[in-house]
Amino acid sequence: MAFMTPPRRALREIFPYQPGKSIASVQRELGLRSVIKLASNENPLGPSPRAMAVYRRAGKSNALYPEGASPELRAALGRFHTVRPESVIVGNGSDEIIRLLCEAFLETEDEVVVSQHGFIRFKQQAALMGARVIEVPMTDWTHDLELMAKATSPRTKLVFVANPNNPTGTYNTSDEISALLKAAPKTALVVLDEAYFHFAQAIPGYPRSLSDLVAEHDNLVVLRTFSKAYGLAGLRVGYAVGDPELVGWLDRIRMPFNVNLPAQQACVAALKDFTFVQRTVALNEAQRAFVARGMGDLGFGVGESATNFVFARSPLPGRELFKALLRQGVIVRPLDEYGLPQFIRVSIGTPTQNKTLLKALHKALPRRSAAVA
Ligand SMILES: Cc1ncc(COP(=O)(O)O)c(C=O)c1O
Structure with a gap:
């Protein structure tokens, strides 16, 4: 049948x-x-050797459930970025956080602005919620943030920008991001996905989003991951930093034990592996x-x-x-x-x-x- x-x-x-x-x-x-x-x-x-040393030891506690909200890792990330732990949420990869953002904020027919060749997971997750995905053309294979700002409307809930972008490898400057934050309606949350931050941070003009921008803009959330520069893609840990109220909504709907126990501990150590x-x-x-x-x-x-x-x-x-x-x-x-x-x-x-x-x-x-x- x-x-x-x-x-x-x-x-x-x-x-x-x-x-x-x-x-x-x-x-x-x-x-x-x-x-x-x-x-x-x-x-x-x-993988980061410091993370792996802790990972091996932590595995001995695998009979126990982890702490659901990853409090130690959140606190470590808070210290690392000089933000309150309540501004941080840890996810099963930053991919989980992309999903949580869509689940938390998108009603059917809400609008989401993405770039034509932006990271594909943004539009896949938004479409899953039944949202209208507006794809904006790129200029020189780079997010055109002016055009993306123009594509927003009172119905826009999320604007996704991968900086640098996968798969085009291009980035947007601090001035461009600030202009987008100014131009977007206050009801639209700008999601800045910085999975490749470490490879771009030395470029003049690349934004200091976590030290400068997040505190100034309630409608900005920044995503980072342990999958790239820390070499921990298999552990599946990413995080977001944003307004504590926003983070609270995401925290409410994440899986109860979304990040496993050795992964939480290993990532605390990874942060020290300069x-x-x-x-x-x-x-x-x-x-x-x-x-x-x-x-x-x-x-x-x-x-x-x-x-x-x-x-x-x-x-x-x-x-x-x-x-x-x-x-x-x-x-x-x-x-x-x-x-x-x-x-x-x-x-x-x-x-x-x-x-x-x-x-x-x-x-x-x-x-x-x-x-x-
Ligand atoms: C731009 C971007 N964001 C997010 C991710 C997902 O990373 P994670 O392993 O943290 O889920 C990737 C993975 O390649 C990526 O390229």
Whole structure:
């Protein structure tokens, strides 16, 4: 007998998020032993050693439930960012917080403003709530915050800005963000997703959102994650900082034990691992230049990146290139789900991984492909 209960209407239009292909699945499907993954912007140095030391010890308490609101991690984050712990919520990845924001604030037919090639999870979560998603074109592959401000209306509840953005790797300046905050209606919450903060923070003009902007603007919430510079994507921990009242609404609807016990403790330790974060950022900077140059020489149009990945126009359709690289045991990210079939996104790996990538790209491309602008 066929299943008779229809899902909510909004669900029928939703396409599931396509994560980067895993190493294990490529090994299984293609019978390859050696596979490298440059598809999910993870840390090629592995996890923060200080976090891992605590993680191993904390696992001995895994018979117990964690404290639901992650109080120690919230307090540590409060000290770290000089904000009150009540201004912080910890989530199962920043992805959970994107979901919580949509669940907390969106009624059917409310409006959400996103960028055309902005991080795709924003529009997926907003659509799930039945909201109207307004996609604003980019300028030079960068969020056009003036246009995004113009696209807001009294019905706008959320404005999502990933800064820097995934998958385009571009960023917006402090002045641009401040202008958006001024121009957006006070009833619209501006969500600034800074998953790649550490890779962009040294750029002149990049905003100091947590030290300067959050205190001044009740309608700003900033998202950060432990998945990138701290190398803890597998632990699933992200957080948001914003007005305590806003945070209170999110806290009310999160899962009772949304962040597991060893993860909470490990992230307190990760915050102290400055050396690891510095090493990560330095390696990324040097290797991103190496990858960008190598790909440029091969005929890719590589964009400037403020992140730990590069975004590039490919001489071959992105999916074709993705498949040709997979056969050589290299996983990258095609971008058709972003409406960019001619582009790929490649995470920056270790020096050895990046050399393997460039060799594999060379092999995958037809001889003497013409340079593409
Ligand atoms: C812009 C952006 N925001 C959020 C996330 C989700 O990160 P998390 O692992 O914290 O859920 C990602 C992951 O790649 C991202 O690129």
